[in-house]
Amino acid sequence: MEANFMYCTFKGRKSVCPILLSKEQALEGIRRLARQIAADYARAAIHLVIALKGAKTTAGYLAKELDELGMTFQVDGVRVKSYAGTESTGKLNWLQELAEPDLAGKHVLVVEDIIDSGYTLSELLKVLKFRYGKPASIRTVALLDKPSRRRPELKGFKADYTGFEIQDVFVVGFGLDWDEEGRELPNIVYINPEDFINPSTN
Numbered sequence: 001m002e003a004n005f006m007y008c009t010f011k012g013r014k015s016v017c018p019i020l021l022s023k024e025q026a027l028e029g030i031r032r033l034a035r036q037i038a039a040d041y042a043r044a045a046i047h048l049v050i051a052l053k054g055a056k057t058t059a060g061y062l063a064k065e066l067d068e069l070g071m072t073f074q075v076d077g078v079r080v081k082s083y084a085g086t087e088s089t090g091k092l093n094w095l096q097e098l099a100e101p102d103l104a105g106k107h108v109l110v111v112e113d114i115i116d117s118g119y120t121l122s123e124l125l126k127v128l129k130f131r132y133g134k135p136a137s138i139r140t141v142a143l144l145d146k147p148s149r150r151r152p153e154l155k156g157f158k159a160d161y162t163g164f165e166i167q168d169v170f171v172v173g174f175g176l177d178w179d180e181e182g183r184e185l186p187n188i189v190y191i192n193p194e195d196f197i198n199p200s201t202n
Contacts, residue, residue: 008172008189010181010196017189021164026143026174026188027061029163033141034065036161037109045072047106047135051124052079052096053183054113057175058143062111073109076100080124092123104133113175114144115162118154144171144188 008017021029037046046066050059059075066073079096100106108128112121121140128138141161148168150157170193172178173185178193 006185006187006189008182008185008191010172010178010191010193013196015191015195017191019187020166020169020171020190021174021188023174023186026058026163029143030058030061031065033143033161033163034062034069037062037141038066038069038071041071041107043071044107045074047100047103047108048073048075049098049108049110049128050075050077051110051112051121052077054175054177055111055143057183058113059111062141074100078124080120092120098132100132102133103128103135105136108135108138110138110140112140112142112159114146114171115142115157115159116146116149117151118157119151121159122154122157143174144176 004019005016006019007014009015048059048063050056056077063073063075076098077096078098079094081093081095110121110124110128115121121142125138125140128135139160141163142159143163145158145162145165146168147158147165169190170178171188171190172182173188175183176188177183178191182189
């Protein structure tokens with residue numbers, strides 16, 4: 001994929017950031033995912049569970065595409081956090097519960113922005129299966145996947161639907177953030193956080 005660049009600012013410092021995926025490339029990936037989902041669910045009603053905050057952008061566009069394909073769905077959200085800065089804490093913190101307390105008999109589709117170590121999503125799935133009743137099915141969709149970052153015990157863990165598999169680079173934009181910065185960037189860029197924390201003085 002041919003790289004291009006855009007200016008971005010983090011921690012008060014401006015730099016040139018390589019673009020991994022343009023907004024249009026991300027949207028095309030979401031359109032492809034929507035077609036796959038619509039084909040598999042055969043118009044069965046879906047309960048979309050958005051992993052907030054990061055997946056809100058992806059989920060918004062995915063919902064639009066599913067609606068245009070004639071799918072019936074409800075939108076819900078849960079907010080969990082297992083990262084501090086660029087590293088996983090190894091602990092899942094619940095910040096927002098689902099609005100729907102009972103998922104029994106529902107076809108649940110969890111929407112993630114990115115799968116990295118796999119810890120957050122794998123733990124979220126465990127909770128959804130046992131805390132909110134017994135769903136008829138639970139599947140997952142992720143815009144991005146970094147399989148090289150998987151925890152050893154989660155090797156082979158992946159979403160049911162994946163937009164793009166990427167290398168081990170730190171990405172922001174299109175809803176993805178670094179300490180709550182960069183979500184608003186239209187494209188998905190990759191950065192080296194050290195460039196903004198300890199910039200070269202040369």
